């Protein structure tokens with residue numbers, strides 16, 4: 173059996189800035205903030221030597237971009253929530269890991285590059301996560317983008333490449349996915365104290381997904397990704413990718429101890445802070461027949477084949 | 481006070497590659513040229529703008545994406561560095577921008593009255609998006625006129641391209657009314673490509689023009705259909721097919737810019753001036769202008 177990399181645990185957390193900037197505007201924002209803070213303590217106690225973040229609010233086009241500036245520093249302002257305040261940041265990035273991750277991507281057929289530019293605009297989701305999970309930069313981090321056009325095969329291979337890099341460098345890693353559950357926000361400005369999930373349907377789906385998380389059934393969520401996308405994701409991108417990446421990075425199974433630390437509305441969208449710790453106890457009840465992918469071969473050229 | 485007016489409407493695509501290829505002192509990256517068809521077209525349109533009397537540029541950008549209403553830049557000065565999140569290797573541009581806040585507020589108020597959700601952006605740390613910077617730099621490299629940036633509300637994501645078209649049209653009408661009341665002469669800029677499928681790889685030398693071509697022929701045919709309608713002065717028809725065009729070519733019209741500008745200009749029935757068409761990393765980019773003054777309107781290409 174594959175001697176996997178040492179992944180201490182995974183975290184799923186929301187990208188919106190309220191838990192960072194306005195936690196007292198709504199008791200739910202505060203609960204999410206407390207969820208982040210519990211994760212922060214667990215990370216500090218874990219002996220982790222890298223935090224690897226996959227952020228759905230960092231879209232890329234030219235392959236997969238990996239942050240490799242040793243100390244990205246800027247003051248960020250969110251496009252929608254600029255009135256909540258600015259987000260100054262200064263992060264410590266593990267540049268060796270970034271380079272290795274890029275190489276591992278290439279080894280698996282992915283187009284990938286590191287980015288290391290002063291003033292590069294790190295996205296809201298990554299900033300919220302790193303500022304709350306690792307406020308004193310005690311542990312070096314790395315961030316990978318979410319390619320706009322990537323779909324299942326490419327995203328799973330991207331996760332496996334992360335696994336390769338963690339294993340090769342013998343790191344003890346905490347992996348973080350920054351993503352909403354349902355991502356439909358209210359399209360008007362609301363009083364934050366009246367925030368709620370946009371619709372009953374979104375709420376029900378979120379709760380169903382959280383049941384799976386709670387039972388540690390990460391691979392099952394990964395397999396349900398397309399359904400989730402169709403049901404509760406506003407189509408900004410082609411697919412709901414974070415579950416694919418997280419499951420592929422963490423080993424594609426259902427044997428985790430899941431803990432849903434908070435589930436609350438963020439301007440209508442579903443925000444949850446979840447921890448998944450590898451375990452030997454929980455058991456899934458499904459088998460899957462969708463092909464597993466080891467190497468990315470690119471598009472299948474469907475358009476240029478057959479009679480047009 | 482005399483009535484304000486829209487003196488020109490420009491379709492001004494913003495691939496950062498064109499600024500990169502110009503090597504302006506504001507940009508840190510260095511290029512050996514590239515994309516001349518677009519850049520030379522831009523130069524010609526910039527020369528035309530020099531001859532036009534105007535007070536401000538109002539630009540609608542796909543790269544300030546808002547989901548909660550339409551936002552307007554609301555501080556007089558923005559000075560910082562813009563680094564393109566997708567092409568940071570090409571675009572790291574130090575900017576110093578003046579904003580016509582009065583005009584922004586008038587448009588915001590008029591839009592609110594029309595029932596559109598709006599917000600002024602008054603955070604001094606806010607970074608102006610690279611779409612605004614690229615289009616404005618290419619049209620007015622001296623930056624000697626104030627601008628107003630309008631964010632693009634992502635109705636196409638939340639509802640459909642049809643809803644986007646309706647909303648962007650309503651916003652255009654509100655902005656036109658505000659411009660009329662302001663007494664100002666304004667240039668409108670709709671900042672985007674047409675077809676918008678990118679290659680997901682980049683050649684080692686991005687400006688290597690032997691590698692540049694449209695993503696596929698279907699994108700090209702659609703783009704040319706739009707150019708033909710623009711030449712014929714059929715802008716109502718263009719706006720009517722934007723939902724289908726957007727879906728078929730993943731077009732950047734999804735943000736609503738062209739619909740906004742055409743609605744503000746009353747859906748011109750005169751020919752557009754065509755300044756150039758070229759692909760950039762597979763996307764289809766057209767520079768065009770609508771000149772309401774029949775005496776200065778030209779056949780350019």
Ligand SMILES: [Fe+2]
Pocket residue numbers: 494495542543611672673732
């Ligand atoms: Fe763009």
